[in-house]
Amino acid sequence: MEDRVRFICKRTVVSTKPVEPGQLYRLSVLDHIMEPNHIRLVHYYRSSKIREPGEITKKLRESLAYTLNCYPIMTGRLVKEIDGTEEKDQELNRQWKVRSNDAGVRMVEARTTGTVDEWLRSVNKEEELKLVHWEDMYHLPYYWSTFYVQVTEFESGGLAIGLSCSHLLADPVCAMMFVRAWADLTLTRNMMGPPLYHPLPPRRFTNHRLSNNNQLLSHYIKSCSITAQPSNVTEDPIFTVTLLFPEPLLRAGESEPGLSPFEVLAGLFWVCVSGAKGKRNELMDMSLCFDVRKVLRLDKSYFEIQNITKRLDYDAVMDLIEWLGSSNNPISNGSDLVCTNLENMVNSHPMIFEKDLILSHVSCYVEGPVAGGGQVIVLPSRSGEGPMSRVVMVSLPQREMVKVLENELLQSFSPFDAKLT
Structure with missing residues (x-):
């Protein structure tokens, strides 16, 4: 081209x-x-x-x-x-x-x-x-x-x-x-939300013991202990597709009230990507990226990865932060599917530079070794598509991407190419 x-x-x-x-x-x-x-x-x-x-x-x-x-x-x-x-x-x-x-x-x-x-x-x-x-x-x-x-x-x-x-x-x-x-x-000519810079909360008392029941910390200790396995298969190129999920099919069913679009889509791709990677009766590990600044009583200045969306509290996050600070092992997410929640970043406050410039689409790429097992980023759709509609950017090896796009469960949500509209 x-x-x-x-x-x-x-x-x-x-x-x-x-x-x-x-x-x-x-x-x-x-x-x-x-x-x-x-x-x-x-x-x-x-x-x-x-x-x-x-x-x-x-x-x-x-x-x-x-x-x-x-x-x-x-x-x-x-x-x-x-x-x-x-x-x-x-x-x-x-x-x-x-x-x-x-x-x-x-x-x-x-x-x-x-x-x-x-x-x-x-x-x-x-x-x-x-x-x-x-x-x-x-x-x-x-x-x-x-x-x-x-x-x-x-x-x-x-x-x-x-x-x-x-x-x-x-x-x-x-x-x-x-x-x-x-x-x-x-x-x-006025900045409605100027940035505020705050350090992380101070370390807790030295006699504070890390929780044995902290699922967030347990996941990352396990992640650091996993080493990538050599492969004899020629590495597939990574493909990225952008899909728009219409609002009607994202509305939570009566049997599961209160589910957010992100929770629906994270579960959907967790199942579909696990199947594409050959998992028959189990799901692959998945890390979720979403905002926990309020949990730490901070303004929006930091980022956190975790694999739990409920029962996440201050001590759970601080356990992870303090373990990271004392550990010599870097986190490597070489095998996890990483699913990032950015669904509230546009609709809550439109990004308007001039009145005649209408935000049509946002693309987001996180490049590097953060998501060796694949990456799913959930973004808001443009205005007019309905408050629950979402755009999802999926990055996977080519052969796995083909399997995911052909998955009957995914097709039942009737997604279509977000960049074609």
Whole structure:
């Protein structure tokens, strides 16, 4: 397919107000375990208005600079430092921190032909990722931007806003909240929800014993003990499909009142993917990613993975955090199916940059070793599809994906390609 995306330039956008130079932001143990991964988001906006080339990009570039005033971590750079000790003696214990230096974020400007709707009818993953620039860290991390923004104008109307970042510094929830704050500032010149930065809760008393009944902790201790088995089969390429599940078939039946769309879809894909992987009378392990900030009495600044949705309390999460802080074993989810809940990130507060720009579709990719057993991301659908309809992005090896899409249980929910509408 001919390359439809034409790159114009790559700039550095800095905040309009200077920050305190040299300030260090320390990262939590939850941040550090996600270091090998990065996030890519693409927000598509329809528009009936045809603008001059570069007009909307210039406006967004200017409002981005003001937005960054509230995000000094985004404009800083990663460093590894040891406080008060010789680096040669502590090399293995060095961890990333963010040094505030106003270095800014990289912004890529691009254009493509047609409209957003025409693009969505034909785009695949490889081409979609051209709308969200990302660069891996090279040998000089102090000059490497941990966040990239890309604004792509559609020549016949519409816009794509891409944001990529290291999972070390943000999770998908925080990344979407930044886009929302940027949109608010662009539209109203007022940030309705400025970020608040809080550390994790302090460690509990030293005599506090970890709970033997903590299912969350037990899962991750087991996960760390599992090593990947060598395979003689040539590795399948990973495919990603995006499905829209209509509202009527997601409404919980009378026999199971109170189920959320996420719980229905997580269970559905747990069964279908387990079958595709050859599990006949059992289910594969699955980790669920959803927001537990309220459990920890924090604002939206942290991310957590777990495999229980009920009976999750403060001590259960703190057990995991304290175990991670004292363990030398990194978590490896090489065999789990990872299911992420982002269903409330758009409808609760629309991301509107201008009144004529209507959010049409959101794509989210979490790339890296986080989901060796497959990945399912549940997103809200666009407005007008019903409050319970959902978009699901599924990433699996090709042969397993074919089996999942042919599964009769999945077909009974009548999903269809979310990017075709």
